[in-house]
Each structure stands twice: as C-alpha cells, then as structure tokens.
Amino acid sequence: xxxxxxxxxxxxxxxxxxxxxxxxxxxxxxxxxxxxxxxxxxxxxxxxxxxxxxxxxxxxxxxxxxxxxxxxxxxxxxxxxxxxxxxxxxxxxxxxxxxxxxxxxxxxxxxxxxxxxxxxxxxxxxxxxxxxxxxxxxxxxxxxxxxxxxxxxxxxxxxxxxxxxxxxx
Amino acid sequence: xxxxxxxxxxxxxxxxxxxxxxxxxxxxxxxxxxxxxxxxxxxxxxxxxxxxxxxxxxxxxxxxxxxxxxxxxxxxxxxxxxxxxxxxxxxxxxxxxxxxxxxxxxxxxxxxxxxxxxxxxxxxxxxxxxxxxxxxxxxxxxxxxxxxxxxxxxxxxxxxxxxxxxxxxxxxxxxxxxxxxxxxxxxxxxxxxxxxxxxxxxxxxxxxxxxxxxxxxxxxxxxxxxxxxxxxxxxxxxxxxxxxxxxxxxxxxxxxxxxxxxxxxxxxxxxxxxxxxxxxxxxxxxxxxxxxxxxxxxxxxxxxxxxxxxxxxxxxxxxxxxxxxxxxxxxxxxxxxxxxxxxxxxxxxxxxxxxxxxxxxxxxxxxxxxxxxxxxxxxxxxxxxxxxxxxxxxxxxxxxxxxxxxxxxxxxxxxxxxxxxxxxxxxxxxxxxxxxxxxxxxxxxxxxxxxxxxxxxxxxxxxxxxxxxxxxxxxx
Numbered sequence: 001x002x003x004x005x006x007x008x009x010x011x012x013x014x015x016x017x018x019x020x021x022x023x024x025x026x027x028x029x030x031x032x033x034x035x036x037x038x039x040x041x042x043x044x045x046x047x048x049x050x051x052x053x054x055x056x057x058x059x060x061x062x063x064x065x066x067x068x069x070x071x072x073x074x075x076x077x078x079x080x081x082x083x084x085x086x087x088x089x090x091x092x093x094x095x096x097x098x099x100x101x102x103x104x105x106x107x108x109x110x111x112x113x114x115x116x117x118x119x120x121x122x123x124x125x126x127x128x129x130x131x132x133x134x135x136x137x138x139x140x141x142x143x144x145x146x147x148x149x150x151x152x153x154x155x156x157x158x159x160x161x162x163x164x165x166x167x168x169x
Numbered sequence: 170x171x172x173x174x175x176x177x178x179x180x181x182x183x184x185x186x187x188x189x190x191x192x193x194x195x196x197x198x199x200x201x202x203x204x205x206x207x208x209x210x211x212x213x214x215x216x217x218x219x220x221x222x223x224x225x226x227x228x229x230x231x232x233x234x235x236x237x238x239x240x241x242x243x244x245x246x247x248x249x250x251x252x253x254x255x256x257x258x259x260x261x262x263x264x265x266x267x268x269x270x271x272x273x274x275x276x277x278x279x280x281x282x283x284x285x286x287x288x289x290x291x292x293x294x295x296x297x298x299x300x301x302x303x304x305x306x307x308x309x310x311x312x313x314x315x316x317x318x319x320x321x322x323x324x325x326x327x328x329x330x331x332x333x334x335x336x337x338x339x340x341x342x343x344x345x346x347x348x349x350x351x352x353x354x355x356x357x358x359x360x361x362x363x364x365x366x367x368x369x370x371x372x373x374x375x376x377x378x379x380x381x382x383x384x385x386x387x388x389x390x391x392x393x394x395x396x397x398x399x400x401x402x403x404x405x406x407x408x409x410x411x412x413x414x415x416x417x418x419x420x421x422x423x424x425x426x427x428x429x430x431x432x433x434x435x436x437x438x439x440x441x442x443x444x445x446x447x448x449x450x451x452x453x454x455x456x457x458x459x460x461x462x463x464x465x466x467x468x469x470x471x472x473x474x475x476x477x478x479x480x481x482x483x484x485x486x487x488x489x490x491x492x493x494x495x496x497x498x499x500x501x502x503x504x505x506x507x508x509x510x511x512x513x514x515x516x517x518x519x520x521x522x523x524x525x526x527x528x529x530x531x532x533x534x535x536x537x538x539x540x541x542x543x544x545x546x547x548x549x550x551x552x553x554x555x556x557x558x559x560x561x562x563x564x565x566x567x568x569x570x571x572x573x574x575x576x577x578x579x580x581x582x583x584x585x586x587x588x589x590x591x592x593x594x595x596x597x598x599x600x601x602x603x604x605x606x607x608x609x610x611x612x613x614x615x616x617x618x619x620x621x622x623x624x625x626x627x628x629x630x631x632x633x634x635x636x637x638x639x640x641x642x643x644x645x
Contacts, residue, residue, distance in 0.1 A: 052308070055276050056316040096272070119357045123270050130267040138267075153359045161268045168267050 036081040040090060043073030047094055067094050085114045092124070101128045119145050119154055123161065135169035201341065201389040203437040203460075206485030206520040208504055210527050210595075214337040214483045215502060215587050217533060218250045220392070221476035222442025223467035225303065226285075227261035227278035229269065233469040234281055236493050240468060240476060241289040241296075248478065248498065248535045249590070251333050253291070254344065256442040256465060257301025257394030259318060262355065271306045271355035271363075279317035286319055293323030299344045300327055301394035301443065302364040302418070309352025320344070328372060330379035332386065340481065341386035343379055345427075346372060347395040347420060347441075361418055366395045368423025376427065380434040387484055389436040395443050396464075397424050398454060417444050425455065432456045437486060437516060438463055440479075447474040447490050451511035461510045463488060480533060485520050489619055497536035497613040499543075503529055504607060506621035518624060528596035528625075530578065535590060536613035543592040543612070544575035549605045575610060 050066030071094050077087035092107035108125035115121060122145035129138035142162050149155050221240060226233040245253065260278040262271035286296060300314045300321075308314070315321035320329055327346035332339055349365035356363035368376070376391075383389065396419040420427070431439065438461040439452060445467040452462035466474045474490035481487075482502035486509065489500045507518035530545045578592040585591065592611075608620040 052310060052312040056274075056279065056313045058316075060276075120354070123268065123357060124272065127266050127268050127270050127272060135267075149357075151359065154357050157357055161270065164268055 034080075036077040036084045036087060039073045039077035039080065040084065040087045043070040043077065043087070043090055043094075046070035046073060047090065051097060064098070067098055070094050083114060085111060088114065096124075096128065099131075101131045104128045105132075117148060119149055119158075122148070123158075126161065126165070130165060130168070133168075135165055139165050139169060201384070201386045201435055201437065203388065203435055203458075203516045204519070205387060206505065206516060207483045207523045208485070208520045208529075209483045209523040210525070210529050211483060211523075212529070212531060212581065212591065212593055213586060214335075215480065215531075215533075215591065216251050216333065216335060216340075217248070217478055217480040217500070218252045218254065219244065219248055219476055219478055220254045220256065220440060220465050221468040222256040222394070222465045223258040223301065223445055223470060224255065224282070225258055225261040225467065225469050226282045227264050227273075227275060228469065229263065229265040229267060231261075231469045232493075233261065234285060236469045236475065237282070237285050238289070239493055241286055241291055243537065244476065244493075245289070247496070247537055250478075252331070252342075253296050254342070254392050255296075255298040255468075256344075256392050256440065257299045257348075258303040258442065258467075259298055259301070259314070260304055262303045262306045271303060273306065274304070274308045274313040276313070279313045283317045291319050293319055294331075296320075297329060297331065297342070297344050297392070299392060299394060300346055300348055302348055302366060305348040305352055306355045306363060307352060309350070311348075311352075328375050330375075330383070332383060338387035338484065339383075339385065341379075341383035341389040343376060343389065343391045343436075345376055345391060345393040347393040349421070361421065364418040365421055366418055367421045368427050373423060373426050373430070377430055380430060380436075384434065388481065388486075389434065390438045390440065390479075391431070391436050391460075393439065393441050395420055395441060397428065397439065397452060397462075428455045431460055432458075436460055440465060440477075442467070445470045447471070449488070449510045451514060458515065461486065461514070461516065463510070466490065468493070478533070478535075482531060483520075483523075485517060487621070495617065496538070496615065497534050497540055497611045497617050499532055499534050499609055499611045499617050499619040501530070501532045501607060501609050501619045501621050503531040504621070504623040507604075507624050508622050529593060530596060530607060530609070531591060531593045532578065532609040532611070532619065533587070533590045534592055534609075534611040534613070536611070538614045540580075540589075540592075540611055540613040543578040543580070543609060545578055545594055545596075545607060545609045546574045546576060547596060547605050547607050548574070549603050578609070 046066045047070040050063035050070065054063035054066060071091065074087045074091040074094065077084055088107050088111050092104045092111065095104035095107060105125055105128040108121055108128060111121045112125065122141050126138040126141040129141065139162060142158050146155055146158050149158060224233050224237050225231060226237065259282050262273040262275065263269050264273060264275035264277055266272065296319045298318045298320050300311060304314050305311065311321065311327055314327065315325060329344045332341050347366050347368060349367055350369060351365055353363040353365060380389065399419040440463040442465050444464055446464060447466040448464035450462040451459050453459035465477050468475045473492040475493045477488050477490050478498060478500045479486065479488045480500055480502045485505040487500055487502045487506060491498045505517040505520055508514060509517045532543065534540050534543055576594060578594040581588050581591045581593065602625050604622060604624050606620055607623055608618055610616060610618045
C-alpha cells in the first residue's frame with residue numbers, strides 16, 4: 001500500500017514538474033518571440049518568400065505584400081532595439097528592392113553610424129543616392145569610404161566607382 | 170547542391186571525394202580520346218557549335234541586351250550551329266546602376282534575359298545557359314536562374330550533360346556550375362569579393378557520373394564559368410577595365426578533384442568565361458596530359474572577339490573568336506592549328522595523317538549575304554633565317570597584297586551535309602615539310618580571314634627562308 005502511494009506520488013510529481021517545465025518553456029519562448037531577433041527573422045522570412053519565390057516566379061503583387069509585412073517586422077525589431085544593425089540592413093534591402101531609394105539611403109546612413117568600418121554600406125548608400133541622380137551626395141559618400149578603407153585594392157575599387165559616378169555628375 | 174562549404178570543410182570533402190573516386194572506380198576506362206583527331210580528305214565528319222559568355226544583361230553602358238538579341242537571332246540563323254552554350258554571367262546583378270555595383274538579383278534583368286532567349290525560340294535541347302557568379306550574388310538557391318534561364322526552367326538544375334551523335338561519332342558535353350553555394354552578396358573585400366566559387370561533392374559526383382556514363386563518346390568537352398585556379402598576376406593580360414581584372418576569382422574548393430576527374434576521363438577541353446579576356450591556353454596543373462583551356466571573352470563587355478565558333482573536323486578541334494555584327498565569320502577546320510593553346514598541342518599537332526598524296530584545306534564560312542569567293546594560301550617562314558625573320562612581317566606585308574598568292578576554294582555541293590558553309594580545296598603540289606601558315610580569305614559582306622599554323626613532315630626548307638606554296642605553284 002505504502003509502495004503504491006509512493007509510486008503514485010512520484011508519478012504525480014513528475015506530471016506537475018513536466019507541466020511546470022512546459023509552462024516555463026512557453027513563457028521563455030514568448031519572451032524570445034518578443035525580442036528584436038525574432039522580429040528580424042520574421043521579417044526575413046517574409047522578405048525571402050517575396051524575393052526568392054514570388055518575384056522570380058512572376059508574382060510581383062504577392063511579393064509587394066510580403067515586402068510590406070517584412071517592413072513592419074523589421075521596424076518592430078528596430079523599435080525594440082534601435083542599434084540592431086541586422087534589422088536596419090534588412091529594412092534597407094527591402095526599401096531598395098521596392099525602389100524606395102530615399103528610405104533605403106536613410107537606413108544605410110544609420111548603418112554607417114553603427115558600423116563605420118563596413119565599406120559595403122558606403123557603396124550601397126552611394127548607389128541609393130545615384131539611383132535618385134543625387135550624384136554629388138553619392139560621390140561624397142565614396143570619398144568618405146576612401147578615408148575609412150585601409151586596403152589598396154578596396155581603394156582602387158572605390159576609385160573605379162567614383163570615376164563612373166563622375167562621368168554622370 | 171546548395172551547401173555552405175568553408176575552406177577546411179571543403180578540403181576534407183574534396184579529399185574524400187578524390188579518395189572515394191579512385192577507390193570505387195573499378196578499372197581505368199577513359200571517357201574519350203582527345204588523341205583521336207585525324208587530318209583526312211573525308212569532308213563529311215564535321216560539325217560545329219558556338220559559345221559565348223558573360224552577357225551581363227543590366228550592365229550600364231554595355232550592349233548586353235542588344236548583343237544577346239543579335240546572338241540568338243542573326244548569329245544563330247547564319248551559323249546554324251549544332252547547339253549554343255553560354256558560360257555564365259547571364260545577368261549583371263546591377264540593374265543598370267551607375268556604379269556597376271552588384272546589388273541584386275534583379276527581376277528586371279532576368280525578365281529581359283528570358284524575353285530575349287525565349288522570344289527567339291531558344292530551347293533546352295539547343296541552348297545551354299550556365300550560371301556565373303553575377304547570377305549567384307545574393308541568391309543562394311539560384312532562384313532567379315532556375316526560374317528565368319532556359320536550362321534552369323527546363324531542368325530545375327544548375328548543371329547538365331548532353332550529347333550529339335552523328336554517323337561518324339558521339340560527342341559528349343558537360344555544363345558545370347562553378348559558382349559557390351552561399352549566395353553571398355558582392356563585397357568590396359578581396360580576395361573573393363563575395364564570389365566564393367567552387368565545386369562541392371554533389372556537383373563533383375554529377376560530373377563524375379556523367380563522364381562515366383558517356384565514357385564511350387569520341388570526345389568530351391566541359392564548360393563552366395570560372396577559371397580552375399587563380400592566375401598569377403600577369404600584366405600582359407591587364408585589360409582596360411582594371412576593376413574586372415582585379416576582381417577575377419577562381420575555384421576556391423573542388424578544383425583539385427575536378428582536375429583529377431579530367432586527368433582520369435581525358436576531356437579534350439575545358440572552356441570558360443569570367444575574365445572578359447580571350448585566351449587559348451593549355452591546362453596541365455596536376456595533369457599528365459592536360460586539356461585545352463579556352464577562355465572565351467564577353468559578349469557585351471569586349472569590343473571584339475565576343476563569341477567563339479568551335480568546329481570538329483575528323484575529331485580535330487578548331488576554334489576562332491568572332492566579333493558581334495562582323496560577317497563573314499571564317500574558321501579553318503583542316504588542317505588543324507598545331508599550336509592551339511600551346512606550342513605543339515598534342516591533340517592537334519599530332520593528328521593522324523590520312524590524306525595520302527592530298528593536302529586538303531577546309532573552312533567554314535558564315536555570312537548574312539552570299540559569299541562570293543573563298544581563297545586560301547599556304548606559306549612558311551623558316552627558323553634559320555636569323556634577322557630576316559625579324560623583318561619577315563614586312564616581306565610578307567608586301568606579299569599580302571599580291572593576289573597571285575591566293576588560290577580559289579570551292580563550295581561543297583548542295584547535297585553535302587555542311588552546305589552552304591563548307592569550302593574546300595586540295596593543294597596539288599607536294600609540300601615540302603615544315604611549319605606552314607594556312608590562311609583562308611572569304612569575301613561576302615566584307616572580307617575576313619582566318620589563319621592557322623600547321624605542320625607537315627620535315628624536309629629541307631627553302632634556303633631563303635620564306636616560301637609560298639599554292640595550288641597555282643607560284644611560290645615566293
């Protein structure tokens with residue numbers, strides 16, 4: 001009898017312990033779900049579906065809807081953590097794909113503040129400016145990039161880009 | 170196929186592949202025999218195809234769309250090739266941006282590409298378009314390529330194998346995907362600039378399986394986008410566009426295993442694009458016999474030599490670069506260029522001579538307008554003429570103007586399978602041995618020439634160093 005009570009007690013303990021663990025896990029996952037990483041990944045999921053499935057398969061309207069959902073998610077991520085570079089980068093990319101070059105430029109400017117050593121961000125910003133025919137601004141950005149670049153090969157590439165821009169300016 | 174492989178992993182993967190390959194293959198049966206070329210009077214064992222590369226639809230300031238339109242319409246109709254192969258960089262990934270900074274993929278470029286090739290009736294059994302690094306930037310799964318290229322849409326694959334069978338033989342062709350697997354964005358940072366090119370185990374398995382499955386083919390040729398290994402800095406090849414030269418990349422992983430497969434299966438040629446430079450070379454690194462290593466220039470980014478005609482005549486290979494819009498296009502198919510890719514190319518210089526007392530000269534001529542006349546001439550410059558060789562160009566320059574040097578060629582009969590393209594002649598004079606240059610001149614829309622160095626069994630040579638031997642017998 002005592003043995004049965006003990007077994008029943010143990011089983012009951014295990015059941016409640018499991019329940020508590022599951023409940024804690026859910027709470028934990030809800031906590032994770034609300035952070036900037038979650039929203040960034042959610043945004044990426046929308047973006048990837050729109051950019052790598054809908055768009056190449058000839059469904060631009062569907063792609064645009066997905067891009068809007070991606071933008072909302074990336075903005076939510078940034079609202080949680082304004083210094084989260086990944087979300088800014090992804091938001092810039094969606095704007096760029098949508099040809100909202102002014103909005104993309106704003107995000108690239110912020111990325112340069114967050115990661116001043118990343119030369120590619122300067123070039124992307126310059127490209128966003130050039131796509132709006134803002135050539136002086138684009139040239140200025142590349143000149144700034146040259147000040148940061150410490151590899152001769154990178155500087156040579158930047159000079160090549162500058163040369164092309166100056167032909168249009 | 171879409172693995173992310175880092176360098177150490179990739180080395181292990183490739184080493185494992187090489188190990189498995191040599192352990193599992195039961196006996197050494199080679200895929201084809203690049204030594205099977207012959208110099209023959211038989212004029213019916215001929216076919217040809219065309220290759221171009223680096224179309225770069227979307228590159229601002231370059232005529233990618235216009236040249237592709239011309240290539241798949243006028244060039245295709247006039248040359249009537251057995252097939253067309255395009256070795257990558259179908260799009261530029263820049264969407265005509267001012268900097269030329271790849272920031273795609275861009276659907277606008279791909280739609281334009283698809284509209285041009287599909288609109289001109291290109292089909293998967295004729296048009297073999299491979300991806301290049303510009304088609305892979307920002308697209309890990311090749312989504313845009315697979316949905317908007319002829320081969321991608323038809324096969325769902327990025328690599329493919331095809332054959333051509335004639336009464337005189339079977340020929341195997343292999344298109345390989347040399348792009349990376351990570352779909353990294355273009356980057357400003359050397360040495361790869363985001364182009365992490367390579368061949369992973371699945372890609373190598375595909376190559377090996379298809380080489381094995383077609384090992385009975387007479388000849389095998391392989392096409393890809395990238396160089397097999399990075400070139401040493403060679404300033405003789407520096408082009409006007411420093412950016413492209415600087416960022417030229419090669420296979421980072423899988424190159425050794427691929428070379429091992431070529432060593433084992435003996436393809437005749439590996440032909441690629443990527444560099445926007447035309448080069449005929451011979452690849453021998455880690456190989457005992459090597460392959461012709463043909464670097465085809467860009468359809469849109471080069472001023473000339475935008476595409477190649479490649480012909481097989483009695484299993485001997487010939488190739489010539491041609492420029493968009495220039496007709497006629499001339500290619501000598503017999504005798505063979507003995508220096509194709511290297512001095513004394515073993516696959517062309519040592520072709521078996523089945524000509525008997527004849528000295529056949531054959532050329533393919535393609536033109537939008539009727540070809541009114543095709544001539545040839547054959548001459549040699551001896552090596553023992555010292556200083557005269559130095560001024561030999563001037564001597565020849567004077568002789569070039571002389572019409573007496575040229576002998577007429579005749580077009581094959583309308584019943585011939587290569588009519589109206591094939592022209593031929595038989596040099597009736599018994600040739601002295603030694604190295605000759607054969608030139609063919611075709612008059613049509615304009616006058617164009619092709620010339621190849623060739624050789625005949627050694628005999629004493631002309632003592633003054635320059636000797637013209639023509640059918641008319643009017644030497645010197």
